[in-house]
Amino acid sequence: MAEIVEPIEGYGLSKKDQERALFSKIGVVGCGRDGRSIVNLTAQSGMEVVFIEISEEKIQDALREIEHSLDTKIENWGLTQGEKRGTMGRITGSLDYADLRDCDFVIECIRYEANGERSTTLRKEVFKKLEEVLSPDAIIATNATTVIISELSADMTYKERCVSLHFPIPHSDARLLEIVKGTFTSPEVVEKVIRFSNLIKHLPIEVRESSGLVSMRLMTIMLNEACHILMENLTSMEDIDKEFTVIYGQRYGIFELADLLGIEKIVMLMEDMFNEYGDRKYKASPILWRLYHSKQYGVQTGRGFYIYDEAGKRVTPNNLI
Template sequence: MAEIQVEPIELYGLSKKQQIKTLFSKIGIVGCGSVGQNIARIASVYGIEVVFIELSQEKIQEAYDQMSRVLDQRIESWGMTQSEKKAILARIKGSLDYNDLADCDFVIEAIRSQAHEERKINERKEVFHRIEEVVSPECIIGTNSTTIIITELSSELKHRERCVSLHFFVQSPEARVCEVVRGLYTSEDVYEKVKKFVVMVNRLVIPVEEAAGLISIRLFSSLLNEACEVLMEGVGELPDIDKVMKIGFGMRFGPFELADILGLDKMVRWMDNLYSEFGKTKYKPSPILKRLVRAKRMGQEVGAGFYTYDENGRMIDNAHFKTFNV
């Protein structure tokens, strides 16, 4: 009887170099505030592995807790199951080490905004440099910024052609649209790949030429300022102005509700940036906005803005607008 030869099956497997890696099988996110959490959830829902970088274990845990709460709302209102929630969170990993981004196909900078615009730009440039130090030359680097120009952020990198800007809509996580911005150095190949990524996560690509504010923030800033002007003139009361835009024009949120969701401090920074960029008074923040920010009424996240909210972000009072004395 012939001797049976036994050979290890590993000899016939592909080596790591030979294995074909699916594009965007893993992405990285630097900063996991509301924007980073939104991107992480969206990507994970569609089977993409996500690693996010934060500054401390406390912030990592906070991000997990907030994502868990959002998914619980999906279970309650959208029919998601507990097993789906577990699978989504299992694909998301928090880390303090930039080296964990090394095998990502796409890394998106989404750090929290700072009060001083120049400091924010410098901080984001530093993030871009740290990303470039650890990722492969083929990895795409992006930012979710709306008012900072991607060309400026990428101008000092070795591979500037792989940088791009995109804008996911955090005010409505179910909004299936994403603005994608090509910088001065962005290559056609990178731009097309990023558009494929947006389609992969079931979002409609909105191509946007590089400009502060893109389409979304420029339009909404003007709307919010005019709504504040109408309120100050006494033409209508705050909740009624929101109702006109929601019921009359089919908006999901009125301008004051949406500003609270975005964050009034963030709106003021965006508008200051637009006013500095274009010099048009329609972008200059309304005195009402500045007054609320000075009073630390930043919006839904802190429990008070134009409206007040409970610990779950649900509106509990819409009468305090009568106390405005502008």
């Protein structure tokens, strides 16, 4: 065998010289329902994901819920056991913001309060903590429909890297991402987020900064009108949902969709839009307020417009409305 006289190491890329792909590691702050959906989605798209929670118990709860959702997908022939192992292997939970240090994109997704609100003050604190550990060119985003990204980024040193996102419905067929450019957001950051949207196979839609954006302004007006029809006793709740799905080809009826999104979030969003725009069409229907005050929030609580079993499957209409 001929002797090799030149070292081959010089002809390859060392680990130090390799340029890491954009969005190879994603961070998520808060792993409630919305956060879990984002973690699950990005990990299945092949990205490494680190999520931050406030306790070890919440980390384990989030991992269990993510694994359960993957098992459900396996049962429906949408995933293999190997793909599940690969997805879970790309997900890490942490209590320490320092573990986000080498992320190039972090999405703030802290939990809603019990009444459906999310603290702007707390979210500003999250943004400041992220700025302390991330590189200056890492993107910081919030997942929101009501909070204005310009307000969250106003006190930041690198304001131009802040952007807002909204995943309208956590469903595999609703692959659309609303991208909101704030006052300070740079065009380069928007372009990168559009690339991210394409990587996760979502249609990117650029939306101007506004309360409710486009998706929720449309949805809440339709929901309010459906509630008025129900109050007028023109037909049953189930038949209203059938008209919505059969005529307009929607996957969910409008009442079922409200239960999926969460009545408490919808009511608070509508209050925000009513205060923002001053138009009564955004004022939540008495039916919505009745469900809100009685803490019948939908799928999450097992009771909303419909009643749901422990697996979140619809059982029967809620006759107590």
